[in-house]
Amino acid sequence: MTATTPASTPEQHIDLTNQTVEPCPLTAAQLDVLNRQIKQWGKELGFAHVGVSDVDLSQHEASLQQWLDNGYHGEMNYMASHGMMRARPHELHPGTLRVICARMDYLPPEAGFASNLTHPNLGYISRYAGGRDYHKMIRQRLKKLGDKITEHCKTLGFDATDFRPFVDSAPILERPLADKAGIGWTGKHSLILHPEAGSWFFLGELLINLPLPLDIPIEEGCNTCVACIKSCPTDAIVAPYVVDARRCISYLTIELQGAIPEEFRPLIGNRIYGCDDCQLVCPVNSKAPLTAESDFHTRQALIQPELIDLFTWSETFFLRQTEGSAIRRIGHKRWLRNIAIALGNAPANPEIIAALEQRKLSDEVDDMVIEHIDWAIAQQQQKAPQETISRKTQRVIRAIQKGLPRDA
Ligand code: B12
Ligand code: SF4
């Protein structure tokens, strides 16, 4: 899908970052061959797509600053703490001339999106999180890619290759980089998506000091569609390409440490870890490939799990079940907080009230969890017996059944 620009010769190489960098002795032809090799090695390492971008994200600095000024990062202070380094990979890792961007698909087989959302007594876990935590795995593979490049360059007489792998947690704007590297276009939900691959993938980057040929961004393909904006349960996509994280269920259930604001609780439904709705209604995802990594397959205990069962997990059991998974990071208390909300949103049921009351008596809850349990009990008590899922979610379910029949 992507084309590449010809490599500049070392003499011609224009450094947009005003860095003093060692001149790279590799010729344009050698860099071209290396570029093709990198794509091949990337595939062998399990990356579905690898592209190369430069380090110039200056056009994104103003919108990043605006996002932070609006407070859209909420409690994610790390988003504000690195200044504009997020948009300046060469400041994060001096000497960087290119960013090798990689995509790894995570959509598990038998995703069961619609059947999960249809049953409000089941917990919905975002499909990126049902298997092994991706951070370490992708970083290790990127490191291997960097080692291969280093070895290759050594055979050409250049032994000053310098690289650094990043996945997610680094202060770097991964999506604009992936956009520039031709991995996909920026959707109105702000995620990167590709016409053949959809958006069910992680991104990772290798910052490197080689003037590799650049890939060309692919054409934007959202056109007049606004399905993601209209379907977001909490109206978190406040404008095309802009997500107010404070409203996003992913932030509320994963990043937020304390109480979840009451206004959002009924809208969260049965989503107990993350949210996929903006991707579920996206027509581009109809062709998305399944993951090639068995590590990303959903663990048995997390396939269509009953909320009441999950709510009884002790801290020890929770830690055992979530070993090596991203879910472990939120800890047992926030796990209980999220499930309490989903139980409050479930159809009226005396068994649920009993489970909530029982949990309050355990020594594993603190004031924050108890407040959520009390909210859930009140919701249960004031609900008509057949009240269930919101109209918006019903629309999402219909969209999944129609647009993603394999994953419904
Ligand atoms: C903070 C964060 C979040 C926050 C905030 C999300 C957000 N939209 O910013 C929360 C917790 C809400 C979140 C949620 C999710 N996240 Co997240 N998250 C990140 C993280 C760490 C930083 C993102 C960031 O810098 N945001 C700040 C904003 C300002 O930057 P930005 O959205 O990239 O914005 C740029 C563009 O929108 C662009 N822009 C602005 N206007 C315009 C206009 C046009 C026309 C264009 C083309 C561009 C454009 O300029 C902006 C820069 O200022 C990245 C990893 C990373 N280091 O990049 C992962 C990451 C973005 N998340 C990811 C995922 C998978 C998710 C979830 C799907 C998880 C889930 N299922 O629950 C959801 C999706 C929610 C959503 N619709 O975004 C993946 C995305 C992969 C992909 N295919 O794009 C990433 C890249 C992690 C990874 N390494 O794979 N996430
Ligand atoms: S992940 Fe869910 S809450 Fe967040 S923007 Fe997408 S649809 Fe909205």
Ligand code: SF4
């Ligand atoms: S749902 Fe529509 S607007 Fe949103 S990302 Fe997909 S194609 Fe673009």
